Amino acid sequence: MGSYANGSTCANDDPPSLEEMKEPAFLLKTMPPHANGWLNDMKISSPTAIRVNIGNPSAFDPIYRAWTKKYPSALNAFERIVVYGKGKKIVLFLDYDGTLSPIVDEPDNAIMSDQMREVVRNAALHLPTAIISGRSCDKVFGFVKLTELYYAGSHGMDIMGLVGKTGSITDNRSCANSSAKQGKEVKIFQAASEFIPMINEVFRLLIEKIKGIDGAKVENNKFCVSVHYRNVNEKDWPLVARCTDDILKAYPRLRLSHGRKVLEVRPVIDWNKGKAVEFLLDSLGLADSDNVLPIYIGDDRTDENAFKVHNVVLREDKRGFGILVSSVPKESHAVYSLVDTSEVMDFLKRLVKWKEEEALQITIK
Numbered sequence: 001m002g003s004y005a006n007g008s009t010c011a012n013d014d015p016p017s018l019e020e021m022k023e024p025a026f027l028l029k030t031m032p033p034h035a036n037g038w039l040n041d042m043k044i045s046s047p048t049a050i051r052v053n054i055g056n057p058s059a060f061d062p063i064y065r066a067w068t069k070k071y072p073s074a075l076n077a078f079e080r081i082v083v084y085g086k087g088k089k090i091v092l093f094l095d096y097d098g099t100l101s102p103i104v105d106e107p108d109n110a111i112m113s114d115q116m117r118e119v120v121r122n123a124a125l126h127l128p129t130a131i132i133s134g135r136s137c138d139k140v141f142g143f144v145k146l147t148e149l150y151y152a153g154s155h156g157m158d159i160m161g162l163v164g165k166t167g168s169i170t171d172n173r174s175c176a177n178s179s180a181k182q183g184k185e186v187k188i189f190q191a192a193s194e195f196i197p198m199i200n201e202v203f204r205l206l207i208e209k210i211k212g213i214d215g216a217k218v219e220n221n222k223f224c225v226s227v228h229y230r231n232v233n234e235k236d237w238p239l240v241a242r243c244t245d246d247i248l249k250a251y252p253r254l255r256l257s258h259g260r261k262v263l264e265v266r267p268v269i270d271w272n273k274g275k276a277v278e279f280l281l282d283s284l285g286l287a288d289s290d291n292v293l294p295i296y297i298g299d300d301r302t303d304e305n306a307f308k309v310h311n312v313v314l315r316e317d318k319r320g321f322g323i324l325v326s327s328v329p330k331e332s333h334a335v336y337s338l339v340d341t342s343e344v345m346d347f348l349k350r351l352v353k354w355k356e357e358e359a360l361q362i363t364i365k
């Protein structure tokens, strides 16, 4: 007779079939308490989005309007933001999914528009710019296709930057040279290389485990695995949590975090998007300087680690700003908000225009 952490038991030691597991009574009886906790998190981190096509929700929804008192629109507060950026080096950190490309049902279809690509390219020509994503570096580069940027994939565990350029990454901690990668020489910082075989193994096991759950999808992000449930019927979410937990039980060196309708399996190491921001600032020689203003834009729970760096780098004492992209009210460590990717684009355009005007004024003087 098998037993679970909540004291419940299952009939024998044979693993239950997926059909048996789909029975609500079975799930209720055998769900370990922490997987129940995940289920709550899955519901909390998946709020029903306000339809984007109604335009800016703040104009319609009093709850959203009240929320923007706490997290003012970065567009409305633009003049205030640039006051702090005057004469400083602004460093841009951008999340990918939900920030530069709208959330879509199929992860492989999260295409960045040509217009957004041009805006980001232009931003990178004026300001050091990095993309910090949960996806693998290769995948996010495949979407963005810009060589002018720094990339931190796998939630910051895989950092790529240009070599031999002023302001390039020069840090030697666990750095490996990889020549002519994606047509450029790059230097790589990898915080969790030893986990790659384990991640590949768990990826394969998860694929096998969830293959009977309609709509579930597993994605290999090199140092992390994403278990997607966006296209899974809500009644089967407990099953996704349960299957993932069943696999993770055997891997105490892996843990789980929550994204937008996705469970993120990742190494238990003290590294996250916030650490990647600190690493990049440090490597670029831009940490600990009063002349630097980091701005981080992101939409996800995993971006909170970077917003939280407020307390250290992106602080509210005007040394940096976190901007949350959300069309629904959410608690956040960010200071400002933007509704969606099109507002992100507007914000970046305004920032570049302001930077150009500032440069012009300096030249005239």
Ligand SMILES: O=P(O)(O)OC[C@H]1O[C@H](O[C@H]2O[C@H](CO)[C@@H](O)[C@H](O)[C@H]2O)[C@H](O)[C@@H](O)[C@@H]1O
Residues within 6 Å of the ligand: 095, 096, 097, 098, 102, 103, 104, 105, 106, 107, 108, 110, 132, 133, 134, 135, 219, 221, 226, 228, 230, 259, 260, 261, 262, 264, 300, 302
């Ligand atoms: O840090 P990010 O760049 O935001 O990456 C986080 C995860 O983004 C992707 O999933 C999310 O976007 C998908 C496409 O819009 C959507 O289908 C999914 O429901 C979202 O969770 C990506 O597929 C994951 O691997 C990333 O970890």
